[in-house]
Amino acid sequence: MEKSIEKRIPKSLIWLCVLAFFSVLNETVFNVSLPDIAAQFGIKPSAANYVNTSFILSFAVGTAVYGKISDIYGVKKLVLISMMIYSGGSLFGLLFHAWFPILLVARFIQGAGASAVPGLIMVIVTKSIEKQHQGKAFGMIGSTVALGEGFGPILGGWIADYVHWSYLFFLPMMTLVTLPFFLRTLPDEPMKKGGLDVLGGLLFVLGIVSFTLFTTHYEWWYLTNSVILFIGFVLRIRRAKEPFVEPALFKRRRFIVGVFVGGILLGTVAGFMSMIPYMMREVHQMSTSLIGGGVLFPGTLSVILFGIVGGSLVDRQGARFVMVAGLLLLVMGLFIVSLFADRSLWIISGALVLIFGGLSFVKTVISTIVAGSLSADESGSGMGFLNFSCFLAEGIGIAIVGGLLTQHRCNFPILPIVTDVAAYLYSNLTLLLLAVVITGGAIFMIVFKGEEASLDINRN
Incomplete structure (x- = not known):
């Protein structure tokens, strides 16, 4: 019985989820402060967004590297090293935040350290948890990450409004308190032969x-x-x-489609979320703390529930059912924001609940599908590459939206219901991102048409 329980939820996974909470928290706390950073340094949104993009780029690279070398050096050594890098980058940013180039370097270092968490979590799940329980495990991880996403905007907005955004660098250093638990719960693993x-x-x-x-x-x-x-x-x-990536993986359609569609959908939503603080500031004249606590918080917190429900539904109803539900939630949420970009804040906040919920479903499905397409000896590199691709897509999505906000190429009326001139740009950008989501969903459905049994790999 004890072995069966350990096979379902290893203790190391629980503590990695705690670390994942702070990793995601560090990304979302800066998201709401981007307009403040742009104002302080006198830069455009396309430049300010690199505060998040630099973090995500190194984060993406790290997920692939850590996943690749976890079979060589073991999980325990990599977690401890990454925590030191993460905290060191945070201290560097706190001390030298007055220089924008140094700020980007600090965020890059932070990402290099924090990136160990998602890659190693995926390795633990695919190696230590039976396939019929992996949906629940990914749902648990998604809920923990969502908790960090939920508290991030509130803490980020409050600190930026009442103290200063630079103190956001202090939060990641709190991960050092988990060090004793990792030393005790993670097993010592001998080094194996291999290279990078x-x-x-x-x-x-x-x-x-x-x-x-x-x-x-x-x-x-x-x-x-x-x-x-x-x-x-x-x-x-x-x-x-x-x-760096096994060429054989690219011959597997399930793996390629999972990675490609995951990148499209996650990158699109990340770009959309990076736009929200600018929209709230310019169209609705909201403070940073109100953006985080009043607009973003309900949606990010709701992902906890969606993550749990999504993981259970994948195991019971199958991946295809959950993917369709997730896509419908994303489409409805984005369409509502586009229609009511200059209207009630409560409508926008409610739409964000749908978007975050749809994203949670999509993440769970993509992780489950890709994990099911890999053999045990491919789990490290395969899941690492999935994380690598999705986080890179998020960084690219944020950069693209930042560039479009700066260039104002979409600043003209399209929807008659949107009457505020300041809202034209944001409404039209949301429509464009909606079209990208529909395209990504269509690719998924076309490729897997008639393959319900193949998709529902975890269904009991």
């Missing part, structure tokens, strides 16, 4: 960074450079003995 394809990873990361710069500045040489780097990456992983 540094060149392959570098080519991929530089390609993503170059593409992200293109989405912000729209200079074609960034795109050309990105294509060249991606070609080099493909050639590299085909020749390397231990490639």
Whole structure:
């Protein structure tokens, strides 16, 4: 009996969830403060959004790296090292926040440390928990992350309004209190032979960074450079003995579709969420604390419930059912925001509940589908690459939306119901993001049409 319980929820997973709470908290606390940072440094939204983009880019790279080398160095060593990097980057940002370039470097270091958490959580789930219980485990993780997302806007808004946004760097250092628990609960693992394809990873990361710069500045040489780097990456992983990403994974349709659709949907919602503080400030003249506590908090907190429900529904009703439900919630929420961008704040806050709920369902389905397509020895690199791709997509989504906010290319009337000139840009951007969500959902449904049994891998 004891072995069965341990197989369902290992103690290490519980403490990693605690660390995940602070990791996500660190991202959302800065989200509501982006308009304040832009005002202090006199910069445009496209530049201010790099406070989050720099964190997410290093976060994405780290998830792939930690997942890849977890089989070599063991989970315990990597968690301890990453916590030191995370806290060190936070201290660096707190001390030198007055210089914007240093602020970006500090956020990059933070992401490099915090990125160990999602990658290693996925490894523990896929290796330690039976497939028929993985939906519940991913739902538990999603709920814990949602709790961090829920408290993030409130804490971020309150600290930015009543103290100063720079003190947000202090919060991640609280993760050091979990150090004794990890030392006691995580098993010591002997080092194994293996290596990391540094060149392959570098080519991929530089390609993503170059593409992200293109989405912000729209200079074609960034795109050309990105294509060249991606070609080099493909050639590299085909020749390397231990490639950064196993080429065999790209031959599996379930894996590719899961990663691709997950990237589209998560990146789109991340870009949308980065727009909300600017919209609330410009259209509704709201304070930072009210944006976090009054507008974003109900939605982020509701993800706790949606995460639990989504995990159970995947196990009982199947992945396809939950994906359809998640897509419908996303579409309804985005459409409501687009229609009522200049109307009641309560309508927008209610729509965000739908959007966060749909996102929670989608995350659970994508994680479950990809995990089910991997063998035990592929779990580290496969789930690491999933996290890598999704977080990179979030960073790109935030950068794209920041660029569109700065360029004002969507600032014209489309929907007759939107009458406030200041709301045109935000309403139209939401419509554009809605179209992207529908496209991503359509790709998923077309590819898996007629494969209900194959999708419902965890259904009892």
